Amino acid sequence: MLAIHSTGALAQSVAKSGASVDAHDTESELIHRGHLLAIASDCMACHTVADRGKAFSGGYGIVSPIGTIYSTNITPSKKDGIGDYTEAQFARALRDGVRADGAHLYPAMPYTSYAGLTDVDVHALYAYFMKGIEPVDSVPPKTTLPFPFNIRQSMIVWNLLFLKKQRFAINPNRSIEWNRGAYLTNVQAHCSACHTPRNALMAEDLDRAFSGAQLGPWYAPNITSDPVSGIGTWTDDELVAYLKTGHVVGKNQAAGGMAEAVQNSLQLLSTDDLKSIAVYLRSVRPIRTAGEGTPAFGYGGRGDAAASVDVGPSGTWVTAPTSGAVLYRGYCASCHRSDGSGSKDQSYPSLFHNTATGGANPSNLVAAILRGVDRKVGDTHVLMPDFGEDSYVQPLTNEQIAAISNYVLQHFGNPSVSVTPTDVAIARRGGPVPFLAWIQPFILPACFVLELLVIWLVIGRDVWRRRRARAKANVQEIAQ
Numbered sequence: 001m002l003a004i005h006s007t008g009a010l011a012q013s014v015a016k017s018g019a020s021v022d023a024h025d026t027e028s029e030l031i032h033r034g035h036l037l038a039i040a041s042d043c044m045a046c047h048t049v050a051d052r053g054k055a056f057s058g059g060y061g062i063v064s065p066i067g068t069i070y071s072t073n074i075t076p077s078k079k080d081g082i083g084d085y086t087e088a089q090f091a092r093a094l095r096d097g098v099r100a101d102g103a104h105l106y107p108a109m110p111y112t113s114y115a116g117l118t119d120v121d122v123h124a125l126y127a128y129f130m131k132g133i134e135p136v137d138s139v140p141p142k143t144t145l146p147f148p149f150n151i152r153q154s155m156i157v158w159n160l161l162f163l164k165k166q167r168f169a170i171n172p173n174r175s176i177e178w179n180r181g182a183y184l185t186n187v188q189a190h191c192s193a194c195h196t197p198r199n200a201l202m203a204e205d206l207d208r209a210f211s212g213a214q215l216g217p218w219y220a221p222n223i224t225s226d227p228v229s230g231i232g233t234w235t236d237d238e239l240v241a242y243l244k245t246g247h248v249v250g251k252n253q254a255a256g257g258m259a260e261a262v263q264n265s266l267q268l269l270s271t272d273d274l275k276s277i278a279v280y281l282r283s284v285r286p287i288r289t290a291g292e293g294t295p296a297f298g299y300g301g302r303g304d305a306a307a308s309v310d311v312g313p314s315g316t317w318v319t320a321p322t323s324g325a326v327l328y329r330g331y332c333a334s335c336h337r338s339d340g341s342g343s344k345d346q347s348y349p350s351l352f353h354n355t356a357t358g359g360a361n362p363s364n365l366v367a368a369i370l371r372g373v374d375r376k377v378g379d380t381h382v383l384m385p386d387f388g389e390d391s392y393v394q395p396l397t398n399e400q401i402a403a404i405s406n407y408v409l410q411h412f413g414n415p416s417v418s419v420t421p422t423d424v425a426i427a428r429r430g431g432p433v434p435f436l437a438w439i440q441p442f443i444l445p446a447c448f449v450l451e452l453l454v455i456w457l458v459i460g461r462d463v464w465r466r467r468r469a470r471a472k473a474n475v476q477e478i479a480q
């Protein structure tokens with residue numbers, strides 16, 4: 001049975017994140033707890049197509065470097081969903097990454113994090129997914145990855161190497177709050193799935209847990225307790241506010257995957273839950289990025305160069321401008337002000353004292369220009385328009401985006417960082433390509449060459465054996 005039982009107080013406090021146990025739960029209480037757990041675990045973000053999809057009917061495409069992996073229908077539809085799953089099969093999918101039909105799931109489904117889910121929590125989640133949501137009959141697009149990733153059995157080896165089948169266990173030497181934070185951070189909210197860098201085989205590198213990772217065009221920054229590279233000097237209130245709203249003046253605004261985590265999950269958690277995450281993060285081993293001496297939010301100040309740029313009558317240009325100052329003035333200053341200080345209420349944030357412009361990795365600055373910011377929190381819809389291909393404002397070229405980025409970095413952010421048009425081109429294509437995806441095109445030819453080699457060796461051995469046998473026979477013949 002679950003360790004969370006061990007103290008009554010813990011059971012009480014973990015209850016707020018839906019992780020408590022109570023044998024006397026009625027079915028509706030169980031379903032309700034399952035619902036809270038589904039929120040904290042953010043099942044919605046991946047299993048629902050934003051804005052148009054029916055809840056949990058799947059079809060959200062997770063763009064990975066090796067191809068798009070589509071989430072599946074996890075409504076209780078017997079036809080297209082998981083209506084026929086037993087609780088044991090459901091538990092196996094969640095914690096071992098194996099579907100009811102025995103096929104292996106790709107780790108785009110974060111089962112390596114969910115492996116820590118306790119039995120009681122899986123029980124409550126099962127109740128919610130079977131009885132708390134509407135069945136939807138619809139088949140999401142099929143995932144078709146290139147060879148060799150289309151062979152799902154290859155995940156058996158990967159799982160042997162990287163899947164820790166360890167349920168979350170209370171650490172009795174730590175506070176109740178810390179334990180709750182550890183469970184939320186590592187298991188339910190799977191923060192490490194985004195913030196921990198991955199090794200060459202795309203598994204989380206736990207020796208560098210939470211020290212920052214590239215996520216396609218975005219960068220999930222270092223959130224270890226380090227005061228320079230991590231969140232060591234953020235206050236608890238700032239951390240809680242960031243998780244609740246995705247916006248902290250003088251620190252950062254959540255876009256990309258973090259905006260989704262805030263929108264679908266974190267904003268709905270209780271303040272106590274969010275505080276416990278902050279408490280846990282403070283205990284994460286600090287990891288300093290080599291060469292960093294100032295926190296990313298410490299950079300920059302009010303600039304003034306844009307104010308002196310001559311744009312010409314009514315801001316129209318005869319030829320497409322390439323000067324960062326001119327472009328900044330034309331496309332950014334209306335919201336972020338020409339001195340970069342943002343609007344008075346900071347709903348258009350300052351571009352100095354902002355981790356997107358002060359960090360050693362400029363990905364979030366470039367990605368914000370290419371993809372914009374889109375986050376619904378409570379009744380507020382935070383929007384920054386994008387300047388990518390389909391921009392309704394103005395699609396900008398790689399050169400123009402690099403020029404704006406460099407202008408922003410020089411005047412408001414970290415002046416030792418710069419962006420090239422090639423960097424922007426890479427971000428536009430979905431971010432840097434990891435090793436495994438990079439070698440993919442060579443795997444099939446390599447297999448072919450290997451096969452030839454094996455055939456050659458086998459035939460060679462056969463020929464050699466026959467020759468030896470013949471020689472032996474000759475020797476025997478001569479001897480006789």
Ligand code: HEC
Nearest residue numbers: 041042043046069070071072074093099105106108109110
């Ligand atoms: C980060 C994205 C992500 C999150 C979060 C996520 N899933 Fe998934 N899930 C996926 C993807 C992608 C697949 C399909 C993977 C594949 O085809 O190999 C999947 C597959 C599944 C399956 C297998 C269904 C089947 O038979 O096809 C189940 C069950 C499931 N998820 C349940 C959940 C539950 C419950 C949660 C929340 C606790 C959750 N998922 C959260 C991405 C996610």
Ligand code: HEC
Nearest residue numbers: 189191194218219220221252253254255256257258355364
């Ligand atoms: C789906 C991926 C994803 C998940 C899950 C996720 N994050 Fe993030 N996080 C990001 C990205 C990307 C950014 C950068 C946002 C930006 O600047 O627009 C970020 C930014 C942050 C920041 C701001 C750091 C800085 O220096 O600006 C904090 C703090 C943070 N995340 C904490 C968390 C915690 C705690 C969790 C789990 C409860 C979590 N994140 C889950 C992707 C993710």
Ligand code: HEC
Nearest residue numbers: 247253254255331332335347356364365368373382383384
């Ligand atoms: C229409 C107003 C508007 C315009 C124009 C605009 N922004 Fe923004 N910008 C915003 C809003 C709103 C946010 C997000 C605020 C929040 O999340 O609370 C934002 C956020 C940002 C961020 C932080 C992103 C992150 O991921 O941390 C950066 C960097 C940024 N803008 C740069 C720019 C640049 C450069 C331009 C010009 C190419 C620009 N913005 C144009 C409104 C605008």
